[in-house]
Amino acid sequence: MSYFNNPDGRMVGRGVCCLVVDDYDAMRRVTVNQLRQLGVDQIQTAKNGAEALRLLKGQRFDVVLSDWNMPVMTGLELLQAMREDEALFNIPVILITAEAERTKVEEAIAQGVTSMLLKPYSPKQLMTRLERALQWKPRAPSMPGYGELPAHGGVGGRVKRSRLPGEGAEQRQTILIVDDTQDNLLLLSELFKGEFRVWLAPSGAKALELATADDPPDLVLLDVMMPQLDGFEVARRMREHPVSQTIPIIFVTAMTSADARLKGLDLGAVDFITKPIDPETLKLRVRNFMRYVKLRKDLQAEYDDMVAAAELRADVERITRHDIKAPLAGALGLMQVLLGDDNLGRRQTEHLRLMEESVMQVLNIVNRSSELYKIETGRFELHAVPVPVGDLLRRIAEMDRVTFVEKNLSISVDADVPVGTEMPQALGDTALCYSVFHNLLKNACEAAPVGSKVAIRLRDQNPLCIEIQNTGTVPSTIRGRFFDKYVTLGKKGGSGLGTYSAKCLVQAQGGEIQLAVSDENNTTTVSVFLPRHSP
Template sequence: MRRVIVNQLRQLGAEKILTAVDGKAALRILTSQHVDMVLSDWNMPVMSGLELLKTMREDSKLFTLPFIMITAEAERTHIEEAIACGVTSMILKPYSPSQLMVRVEKALAWKPGRAPGAKAATTAPKRLDKKPDDQSVAPQKPTILIVDDTTDNLVLLSGLLKTEYRVRLAQNGAKTVEICTSDDPPDLVLLDIMMPGMDGFEVAKHLREHPTSENIPVIFVTAMTSSDARLKGLDLGAVDFITKPVDPDALKHRVRNFMRYVQLRKNLQAEYDGMVEMAQLKEDVAHITRHDMKGPLAGVLGLLHALIEDDSVGRKQLEQLKLVEETALQVLNMINLSGELFKIETGRFELHAVPVPIADILRRIAEINRTAYAGKDIHISVDTDVPVGDEVPQSLGDAMLCYSLLPNILKSACEAAPDSSKITVKLYDQSPLRIVIENQGAVPADIRSRFFEKYSTSGKSGGTGFGNYSAKLLTEAQNGTITLAVSDENNTTAITLTLPRASSAV
């Protein structure tokens, strides 16, 4: 299979092609040499193609490599799993070189999460600027190869089928193998058994041993009627037997039945192509949307903060501005959770740390939550641990991540706290900075060990268990830590965060 694919890629213009026997061997190559694209079989020993794909998508250095999966796997759920793991393209066996060319060209043009307006890659092999046969012209009729050493039989069978199908003819086994392993293999083979030189059984054996022809349906057309001959043919992968003399109507019906299978396979390939393209389109749209929204939204928050701090703003207007700020923060939180968390999870996030007014953020989210949870009569206090007049410390991180991280924690505390209770938020001026958010109500014992795991939740109606997990990732992405402390004796829960402290000289 490797030799066949290498030959196909060379015919398409690829010059440097590296091969590996399994996913683990492929990883060794990927970590030691430059590679532009990966083509991998699904089923392999040691490490399967899907495992290789998952490993690559979790590696920040390999994440952007195009990945084409070559497989006979047709289970929709498995295809969906590959798409969810980030496969660039799928090729179902059997396939033609022109189909491979289409997918290689698209894969080389694919870049996950590219910046809006960025042009696609143009490093395709030399011949990939040609329009492939299966994309530039109307679909051809399905092809049937008729094999028989008797000319009269070839004329008879081709006459019965040529109005519905594209018919090719061969009078010996060697020619049959040549056609079936070529760049343009047939969709179905009608194969005589008794031929001089290489008989039909030998031909079938050769076809099943070659990756290009191994999945081509073969129907034996023969005068042999013994059960031994039938069993041998089935063992070699024949899908049916037609006995001579041929019944024309029966032949046409059987051929149509198997051509339906061929067409279903082609439809399946088209469907999976559409599924992959749709997933990539969604990713591109989501990336562009996040990119375009964050800048203006940050500007809105800055303006709102300035207006809220303006003493000339009336009380009623101030309350409205705070509601607008709360809504803007919720939108920003959704953007960060859908975009930055994905980058963090896949190892692609890059922190550009700047001083962040963490005390101001704590006070703002406390005020927002006082309003949001006024019905529970919860008292929220904020202590920055700094004497009046002294410089308030700042964290060194990403303000947008903090605007998502801290509201999540405080919101969870407010939801868990009983009515008419107290929540304390304290910022300790240390290096690193330490933030402790404590509320009454102890986290249930059954989820404490997995409190920061994804989808961990308990007794919360409509809860996804995503908030604490995202808080952990957003904290660690800023080189901080987050821990849980529960006191059953005092019936309290405390979340402690540490974040790098910005230098006073900054």
């Protein structure tokens, strides 16, 4: 096996730049060797997640293969850091682990892992996951504001995954029996052929050919005393080849010395059985070990199922959000038309206001999970229209007066516009503007002390400037990171996505956002600048 190909025959490995992260030098070399066997010619390595992160910020990589447990920064911590960085968000990450609790795997999936590989794995398994990773489309991590991953994966329970590229229907496990004596081959094959697939090799050379093929055996029963290539030499060469280096070996030999046993174990044998064999004892030993092999395969399949379920859930959520946004916007527009009817009674108006608030809150959730995701992945397209920012600010302020009535806040909306002059409009997206000002005003009201004032001012300039000021100051420890993702301090249940999403949604409309804190006046002001609509 040299390269893996796309349907069009193009060698995927060529031109692909991989970053291999592992704290063990031997494992880094093994993975690099496997990648080179697949045709990957651009490979860099790192000893831990922190070193990997520095490399990722300095050059382009197509995929990251990272061990899970490492000092300084683990693979999971590296994954989280990448998914929180807009520049690294799109890079697929394959996490490699020997042991992982289900809850940890769920955490990796929630963070947006591309694939999981359970050690030991074959180059074919690596190939299928690497090929899939190169076709991977990033999905939003299941963090606060994005939605939660179900406890057992999928929508409404376990989801059967589609098979990975190169995987066939489930088949029986395979045992390769190696012996230069024909009678021994027949005896051992009769013991196992009813329970496992059995391959026979009458020589060391044939054994190496089968053990290093694209579809290697799950276990090798290896005689030691053979002409030309003895069992020890076969084992040594197997351990040097990326396909066969992790295949378990059981030596079956007439040699009984302690030195022979130690040499076999040093070559990575999992057991050492002396001839003449006891058939029932051998069957039990092989069956017990193959049960362990099957458990590892089942665990890998479960991890694949969990990743596939998360991807399916993300696809369903994206489709649902896309389909729900248009009717919500239509319902909101209809309610706003009705609210302009002077013939409505007070109770009817109040009910419509409550309905309007509910629809706007749902739109805010959709924007934060759908549009923000598109912005982070560079797929958002703005279709700018005139936005009546003044009306929007007044409606949001009116809703927040009700929401924060127990805090007795004074929420005012003013505009630096001469009397009799038409209110200026922004040029952007109405739903995104609602989400921006809903999040910022909510944040200001939550931070403002009881009985204090929150002031909103629309400044008539180009670009338009909207200032939201509240009493109280942002803690100095987070001022420099106020608009960063997941930054929050002292707010119970805070996700740290409100100001981050406001920044992203403003920038997506060609605007800017700024923070100004006055310790002297004990005030915090957030200023939003949006392109001005020119009639």
